[in-house]
Amino acid sequence: MSFLTYSMASAFKFPFFLFLFYQVFIPIWASDDAEILLSFKSSIEDPMNSLSTWSNTSFTPLCNWTGITCSPSPSFSVTSLNLQGLNLSGEISTSICELPNLSYLNLANNFFNQSIPLHLSQCGALETLNLSNNFIWGTIPDQISQFMSLRVLDLSRNRVEGKIPYGLVSLKGLQVLNLGSNLLSGIVTSFVFGSLTELVDLDLSENPLLSSEIPAEVGNLDQLQRLLLQSSGFHGEIPDSFVGLRRLEVLDLSQNNLTGGFPLGLGFGLENLISFDVSQNKLSGSFPSGICRGKGLINFSVHTNLLTGSITDSFDDCLNLERFQVQNNGFLGEFPDALWSLPNIKLIRAENNRLSSEIPESISMAAQLEQVQIDNNSFISKIPWGLGRVRSLYRFSASLNGLYGEIPENFCDSPIMSIINLSHNSLIGRIPELTKCRKLVSLSLSDNSLSGDIPTSLAQLPVLTYLDLSDNNLTGSIPQELQNLKLALFNVSYNRLSGRVPSSLISGFPASFLQGNPDLCGPGLPNSCLEERPKSIGPTKLTCVLISIAFAAGLMVVAAGFFAMYRSYKLKSHRGAWCSVFYYPLRVTEQGLIMGMDEKSAIGNGGAFGRVYILRLPGGEFVAVKRLMNFKSQSWKALKAEVKTLAKIRHKNITKLMGFCYSEDSILLIYEFAHRGSLGDLICRSDFQLEWSIRLKIAVGAAQGLAYLHKEYIPHLLHRNVKSTNILLDADFEPKITDFALDRIVGESVYVSSMASESGSYCYVAPEHGYIKKATEQMDVYSFGVVLLELITGRQAEQPEFGDSIDIVKWVRRKINVANGAFQVLDRRVSNTSQHEMLGALEVALRCTSVMPEKRPTMFEVVRSLQSLDSKARFHSVFPASVELCSPNEHSESSRA
Numbered sequence: 065m066s067f068l069t070y071s072m073a074s075a076f077k078f079p080f081f082l083f084l085f086y087q088v089f090i091p092i093w094a095s096d097d098a099e100i101l102l103s104f105k106s107s108i109e110d111p112m113n114s115l116s117t118w119s120n121t122s123f124t125p126l127c128n129w130t131g132i133t134c135s136p137s138p139s140f141s142v143t144s145l146n147l148q149g150l151n152l153s154g155e156i157s158t159s160i161c162e163l164p165n166l167s168y169l170n171l172a173n174n175f176f177n178q179s180i181p182l183h184l185s186q187c188g189a190l191e192t193l194n195l196s197n198n199f200i201w202g203t204i205p206d207q208i209s210q211f212m213s214l215r216v217l218d219l220s221r222n223r224v225e226g227k228i229p230y231g232l233v234s235l236k237g238l239q240v241l242n243l244g245s246n247l248l249s250g251i252v253t254s255f256v257f258g259s260l261t262e263l264v265d266l267d268l269s270e271n272p273l274l275s276s277e278i279p280a281e282v283g284n285l286d287q288l289q290r291l292l293l294q295s296s297g298f299h300g301e302i303p304d305s306f307v308g309l310r311r312l313e314v315l316d317l318s319q320n321n322l323t324g325g326f327p328l329g330l331g332f333g334l335e336n337l338i339s340f341d342v343s344q345n346k347l348s349g350s351f352p353s354g355i356c357r358g359k360g361l362i363n364f365s366v367h368t369n370l371l372t373g374s375i376t377d378s379f380d381d382c383l384n385l386e387r388f389q390v391q392n393n394g395f396l397g398e399f400p401d402a403l404w405s406l407p408n409i410k411l412i413r414a415e416n417n418r419l420s421s422e423i424p425e426s427i428s429m430a431a432q433l434e435q436v437q438i439d440n441n442s443f444i445s446k447i448p449w450g451l452g453r454v455r456s457l458y459r460f461s462a463s464l465n466g467l468y469g470e471i472p473e474n475f476c477d478s479p480i481m482s483i484i485n486l487s488h489n490s491l492i493g494r495i496p497e498l499t500k501c502r503k504l505v506s507l508s509l510s511d512n513s514l515s516g517d518i519p520t521s522l523a524q525l526p527v528l529t530y531l532d533l534s535d536n537n538l539t540g541s542i543p544q545e546l547q548n549l550k551l552a553l554f555n556v557s558y559n560r561l562s563g564r565v566p567s568s569l570i571s572g573f574p575a576s577f578l579q580g581n582p583d584l585c586g587p588g589l590p591n592s593c594l595e596e597r598p599k600s601i602g603p604t605k606l607t608c609v610l611i612s613i614a615f616a617a618g619l620m621v622v623a624a625g626f627f628a629m630y631r632s633y634k635l636k637s638h639r640g641a642w643c644s645v646f647y648y649p650l651r652v653t654e655q656g657l658i659m660g661m662d663e664k665s666a667i668g669n670g671g672a673f674g675r676v677y678i679l680r681l682p683g684g685e686f687v688a689v690k691r692l693m694n695f696k697s698q699s700w701k702a703l704k705a706e707v708k709t710l711a712k713i714r715h716k717n718i719t720k721l722m723g724f725c726y727s728e729d730s731i732l733l734i735y736e737f738a739h740r741g742s743l744g745d746l747i748c749r750s751d752f753q754l755e756w757s758i759r760l761k762i763a764v765g766a767a768q769g770l771a772y773l774h775k776e777y778i779p780h781l782l783h784r785n786v787k788s789t790n791i792l793l794d795a796d797f798e799p800k801i802t803d804f805a806l807d808r809i810v811g812e813s814v815y816v817s818s819m820a821s822e823s824g825s826y827c828y829v830a831p832e833h834g835y836i837k838k839a840t841e842q843m844d845v846y847s848f849g850v851v852l853l854e855l856i857t858g859r860q861a862e863q864p865e866f867g868d869s870i871d872i873v874k875w876v877r878r879k880i881n882v883a884n885g886a887f888q889v890l891d892r893r894v895s896n897t898s899q900h901e902m903l904g905a906l907e908v909a910l911r912c913t914s915v916m917p918e919k920r921p922t923m924f925e926v927v928r929s930l931q932s933l934d935s936k937a938r939f940h941s942v943f944p945a946s947v948e949l950c951s952p953n954e955h956s957e958s959s960r961a
């Protein structure tokens with residue numbers, strides 16, 4: 065009986081305590097607001113359980129629930145609800161409007177699939193409603209006018225359709241209206257915007273079904289800072305009223321059907337304007353004179369190519385302008401002169417118009433200028449010396465104009481210059497020595513009247529990939545050194561070149577790239593060379609020869625040499641003391657290991673650092689032992705710490721380092737053993753025939769291993785020697801990368817010199833290795849891209865072709881430059897059903913091997929892209945992108961900014 069009383073009492077006491085807790089610790093208001101929120105939550109699907117804190121029993125105070133912000137004490141009422149990007153779906157319930165002080169509701173980036181939730185207009189205090197990037201559908205009803213208190217309405221990136229309703233005029237307090245990327249249609253009536261006088265931000269872009277003139281009333285919105293109307297079927301003229309948009313910072317009217325001229329006055333007094341884009345319309349006529357000149361005056365004079373200048377008066381117009389884009393229209397006449405020397409200008413695009421005028425020397429004052437594209441116009445100008453002084457310039461493209469005179473010596477002095485296109489002009493004189501633009505990727509000077517030699521210094525530009533010198537008057541021979549470059553395009557047709565063509569520049573390129581030079585000779589050309597000198601061996605060829613020596617004769621040499629070494633080593637090792645550290649229980653002694661390391665157990669021909677032996681331990685298990693010379697680059701203690709760093713890595717796709725031994729003259733690294741040897745060994749076999757799914761598995765696994773080293777493991781590590789022979793395969797073809805981060809064991813200087821002496825890996829080395837001495841993640845990504853190309857093509861990274869060796873990156877780039885070329889690089893031994901996936905992987909590999917390091921993805925992005933290929937559906941759209949990537953316009957994005 066007493067027991068019963070006791071347990072009943074305790075059964076009551078506990079909930080009572082809880083009740084008390086709520087009463088005492090959570091203010092009264094909470095129960096109301098909490099109930100409202102829980103009722104809101106009950107109609108929402110929350111697959112990631114992001115709203116787990118939303119619970120009566122969680123003890124999290126309501127104001128700490130996910131996404132909730134409360135007003136400050138003492139009232140603690142909910143004012144803001146930010147639930148963006150939580151994969152929520154279901155129904156947006158009206159209950160939320162019972163929160164009397166809710167002013168901010170952001171449900172952007174979710175999966176809500178419904179019509180516009182008009183009932184939210186019952187939220188009396190609501191100022192911001194953000195539903196961007198959901199699946200909201202249906203029209204915007206006139207009742208939108210009920211959202212009286214709204215200041216910010218963002219319905220962008222949904223499937224809202226129909227007309228822009230009249231009801232909007234009631235939202236007089238609206239400051240931000242974003243209806244971009246929807247399916248709105250019809251005419252934008254003028255009265256809608258006339259009354260929204262508070263608007264700061266108006267975005268109707270990417271509504272291709274609209275078909276309307278731009279209402280002149282938009283020009284009366286004098287608070288407007290951003291006006292985005294691009295790609296929305298606007299036609300007619302740009303209203304003159306736009307002149308009144310004094311606060312405008314960003315104006316984008318591009319990709320419409322606008323006609324007529326440039327409104328007189330636009331561009332005067334727009335001192336806040338940062339970005340101006342009217343590209344891809346049908347605008348015509350000339351620019352008003354004096355645009356962007358403001359009140360200021362620029363005084364400059366040119367003395368013997370040295371600009372001495374001063375701004376005599378500050379100009380207040382266009383001072384903030386960074387981007388000016390008028391390309392693909394019908395503009396003619398003078399290009400606004402003042403634009404060339406604005407202090408903040410970064411991007412000028414005016415290609416495909418009929419603009420004329422000169423490029424002034426004062427361009428040197430545009431100290432932020434990054435990109436100029438004025439191709440296909442009527443610019444009649446010398447190339448100013450001032451251009452070479454702009455050290456931020458990344459692209460200068462002015463083909464199809466009337467540029468004349470000589471190319472100034474300094475025109476490629478910008479250290480980040482990547483793309484130069486001066487083709488189809490009237491330039492004369494010699495091609496200057498280009499030495500400073502170490503990042504130049506593409507140089508086109510075709511169809512001018514340039515004379516003299518092809519400068520040998522071009523071969524010193526490490527990432528030069530596209531070189532077009534066709535249709536000039538160039539003489540002399542083609543420099544042998546150009547073979548060192550990884551050229552994807554080399555066109556010297558129709559010049560007056562003579563002499564022997566370096567053989568690797570004949571194979572791999574269409575014959576048409578050499579034609580029109582009757583005095584060139586070489587195998588496969590109309591003329592074979594007369595005096596048969598002993599064949600000179602170019603550097604690429606030399607590596608090839610070295611490699612074949614290494615592969616063919618190497619084994620013999622090593623076998624002979626090793627025996628001698630082995631004996632002396634054995635003698636020494638009897639003397640030298642060994643220290644060993646095992647991180648796994650290995651039942652073996654140092655002596656046991658050393659005795660087992662003989663010619664029979666050795667595999668491969670040894671890399672840059674030492675040979676590998678496969679040993680069977682007394683317990684029956686196998687291990688791989690890598691023997692490094694002990695370079696004494698660090699103390700025993702430091703070495704122990706470094707090896708431990710590598711040994712602590714635990715990842716399925718990275719070979720385990722099980723222990724190491726150390727003596728006077730060697731370091732033995734003991735790795736786990738992989739049954740199938742390396743991927744490199746497989747690929748070079750003539751019967752190499754892995755199905756695609758296994759190749760993809762190998763690629764994904766190796767990528768995961770590298771991503772882990774780069775970003776997850778602490779300390780972050782670089783592999784520095786990614787190649788197919790360093791990817792080992794176990795019985796199930798699970799890949800394991802090995803030989804990682806050896807620089808930490810042998811020390812940087814020994815590492816660098818050993819790598820330099822190893823010939824076989826040349827084609828895994830990223831091109832920027834020529835100018836960046838420090839190893840980077842992007843270099844690993846490049847090397848991985850080469851491995852991926854090996855998997856896709858089934859070819860070794862470096863392979864003889866027409867008696868010449870060719871690097872796989874070059875080979876692939878050249879092949880895919882022609883129509884349907886991408887299909888030709890895929891390994892024929894793989895079934896056709898995998899073609900789409902292989903093309904997808906090819907696209908990834910091309911990005912990884914991009915000449916510009918900053919264009920390469922991270923290993924994590926690579927993992928994600930490769931994994932997405934696995935799910936058989938998405939990649940139909942991938943292929944066109946891969947073609948684009950490899951054309952000379954690889955870098956044609958409008959700006960890097």
Ligand SMILES: *[C@@H]1O[C@H](CO)[C@@H](O)[C@H](O)[C@H]1NC(C)=O
Nearest residue numbers: 110111112113149150151152
């Ligand atoms: C959330 O959505 C993203 C994008 O669609 C998706 O990749 C992810 O798998 C989703 N997460 C969950 C748990 O549903």
Ligand SMILES: *[C@@H]1O[C@H](CO)[C@@H](O)[C@H](O)[C@H]1NC(C)=O
Nearest residue numbers: 122123124125126127128129
């Ligand atoms: C609630 O949030 C406040 C402020 O961020 C924080 O100081 C407090 O520790 C949080 N309380 C709980 C229980 O999470």
Ligand SMILES: *[C@@H]1O[C@H](CO)[C@@H](O)[C@H](O)[C@H]1NC(C)=O
Nearest residue numbers: 135136139140141164165189
């Ligand atoms: C919350 O709303 C109530 C009722 O509308 C109002 O009286 C109160 O002042 C508001 N509190 C805050 C902090 O805005």
Ligand SMILES: *[C@@H]1O[C@H](CO)[C@@H](O)[C@H](O)[C@H]1NC(C)=O
Nearest residue numbers: 175176177178198199200201
């Ligand atoms: C939205 O819901 C409708 C009706 O349930 C459905 O047919 C449609 O596929 C859904 N849309 C999306 C993108 O989920």
Ligand SMILES: *[C@@H]1O[C@H](CO)[C@@H](O)[C@H](O)[C@H]1NC(C)=O
Nearest residue numbers: 148172194196216218240242
């Ligand atoms: C709406 O939310 C999205 C996602 O966070 C954000 O990018 C966008 O700027 C927001 N819209 C407005 C008008 O603030």
Ligand SMILES: *[C@@H]1O[C@H](CO)[C@@H](O)[C@H](O)[C@H]1NC(C)=O
Nearest residue numbers: 295296297298299319320321
């Ligand atoms: C421009 O108008 C023409 C017909 O007038 C139409 O075919 C074309 O799609 C329109 N272009 C854009 C970008 O709206």
Ligand SMILES: *[C@@H]1O[C@H](CO)[C@@H](O)[C@H](O)[C@H]1NC(C)=O
Nearest residue numbers: 393394415416417418440464
């Ligand atoms: C040059 O621009 C004109 C329009 O001004 C265009 O019709 C023509 O196709 C362009 N030429 C090239 C080669 O792009």
Ligand SMILES: *[C@@H]1O[C@H](CO)[C@@H](O)[C@H](O)[C@H]1NC(C)=O
Nearest residue numbers: 512513514515535536537538
């Ligand atoms: C090329 O040079 C020769 C000799 O100097 C000259 O006669 C010829 O006109 C030049 N051709 C061009 C296209 O400039």
Ligand SMILES: CC(=O)N[C@H]1CO[C@H](CO)[C@@H](O)[C@@H]1O
Nearest residue numbers: 716717761762765768798799
């Ligand atoms: C730990 C880890 O990420 N392991 C990966 C190794 O690679 C295989 C593919 O071969 C993946 O399935 C594993 O997830």
